[in-house]
Amino acid sequence: MEEALEDYKIYDISHVESDLLEPLGTKSKFWYSSDGEEFLFKSVESSNGIRLGEDWAEKIACELATLLGLPHAHYELAIYKGKRGVITKNFISERGEQLMLGNELLETFISSEDDNNPNIQYVDDVYQIMVNTVINKPIGFSSLKEIKTASEFFVGYLMFDALISNQDRHNENWGTINTVKGIKHLAPSYDHGASLARNISDEIRNIRLTTKDRGQEVSQFVLKAKSWFLNRETNSRIKLLDAFNEYALMEREAAKSWLKILRELDDDKIHLLISRVPEELMSPVAKDFTFKLIQCNKLNLLALSSNL
Known part of the structure; x- marks a missing residue:
C-alpha cells in the first residue's frame, strides 16, 4: 500500500536575476546563478502562449526517470514573478565541457536533399552515432546490468519516451x-x-x-503518440513504440534489461509520485488520466519483449 508523502515543493525564485537568455526553443527561459552553481528556469509561457502542464509533466517525468535509474536532468517545480515553470541545474558540471546536440552529430548523415528539413533523424543513423561517435555512458551515472555504453543507455531513453508519451525527442533534445x-x-x-x-x-x-467507446479509451489514445524519428521511405514520423522497437532490435540485451527494470517498477510507486504534484498545478482527473496513460504505455512496452 502506498504511503502518502508531502507535495513537491514549488520554489519561488522571483528574487534571482537572469544571467543569460536561453536561445533554444520557444519557451521563456533563462539561466541564473545560485550558491556558485548555474540553474535554468523554464516557464510554461512561450511565444505561442501558455503551455499549462509542462511544469508538472517535467517533474513527474523526472521522478519516474529516477525510479528507473535512467540518467536525466533533475527538475523542481518553480515560480518566477507569478510565472509557473521548473528549474534545473546545469548538467555541464566541469569548466570546458561542451554540449553537442544531435543535429550537429547528424550532419554527416544528412544528404543535400534533406537540408530543408532541420528535424531529420533516422533510428539507424542515431544508433551509428551512439556506437561509433558518442560511445561512453552519461557522466556520473553507474552502469547497469547489460547497460554500459551510450547506445545501451539511449535505448532506455527511447523506452522512457514511449512510457511517458514524450513526442519531443527531436534532434536538439x-x-x-x-x-x-x-x-x-x-x-x-x-x-x-x-x-x-x-x-x-x-x-x-x-x-x-469513462467512455464505453473502445476507440476513445486511453489504451487506444496512447497508440497514436509519434516520435521525431522518420520513416526512410515516407519521411513521416514513426510511432514512439516503433522507434523504441527499431532501436531495441539493434540493442537487444540492453533493451531486455530496460524492460526488466520497467516490469519490476511497482504501480503504487508511480501513483505516489503523481499524487505529490500540488493540486493547484494538476487536477485530480489529470492525475488519474496520467497514471492510466503510464500504465497503458507500460503494458504496450512489455508486450514488445517477445520480439527481442
Missing part, C-alpha cells in the same frame, strides 16, 4: 557532452515537458477515462 580531454559521453535525458498528454483538457481526459 539529445546530445553528447564533450569533456576537456575530448572524450564524448551521452548527455542525460532532458526536456520532457511535452509528455504525458499535458496539453489536453480535463474534459477530454474525463471522457477517455
Whole structure:
C-alpha cells in the first residue's frame, strides 16, 4: 500500500536575476546563478502562449526517470514573478565541457536533399552515432546490468519516451557532452515537458477515462503518440513504440534489461509520485488520466519483449 508523502515543493525564485537568455526553443527561459552553481528556469509561457502542464509533466517525468535509474536532468517545480515553470541545474558540471546536440552529430548523415528539413533523424543513423561517435555512458551515472555504453543507455531513453508519451525527442533534445580531454559521453535525458498528454483538457481526459467507446479509451489514445524519428521511405514520423522497437532490435540485451527494470517498477510507486504534484498545478482527473496513460504505455512496452 502506498504511503502518502508531502507535495513537491514549488520554489519561488522571483528574487534571482537572469544571467543569460536561453536561445533554444520557444519557451521563456533563462539561466541564473545560485550558491556558485548555474540553474535554468523554464516557464510554461512561450511565444505561442501558455503551455499549462509542462511544469508538472517535467517533474513527474523526472521522478519516474529516477525510479528507473535512467540518467536525466533533475527538475523542481518553480515560480518566477507569478510565472509557473521548473528549474534545473546545469548538467555541464566541469569548466570546458561542451554540449553537442544531435543535429550537429547528424550532419554527416544528412544528404543535400534533406537540408530543408532541420528535424531529420533516422533510428539507424542515431544508433551509428551512439556506437561509433558518442560511445561512453552519461557522466556520473553507474552502469547497469547489460547497460554500459551510450547506445545501451539511449535505448532506455527511447523506452522512457514511449512510457511517458514524450513526442519531443527531436534532434536538439539529445546530445553528447564533450569533456576537456575530448572524450564524448551521452548527455542525460532532458526536456520532457511535452509528455504525458499535458496539453489536453480535463474534459477530454474525463471522457477517455469513462467512455464505453473502445476507440476513445486511453489504451487506444496512447497508440497514436509519434516520435521525431522518420520513416526512410515516407519521411513521416514513426510511432514512439516503433522507434523504441527499431532501436531495441539493434540493442537487444540492453533493451531486455530496460524492460526488466520497467516490469519490476511497482504501480503504487508511480501513483505516489503523481499524487505529490500540488493540486493547484494538476487536477485530480489529470492525475488519474496520467497514471492510466503510464500504465497503458507500460503494458504496450512489455508486450514488445517477445520480439527481442
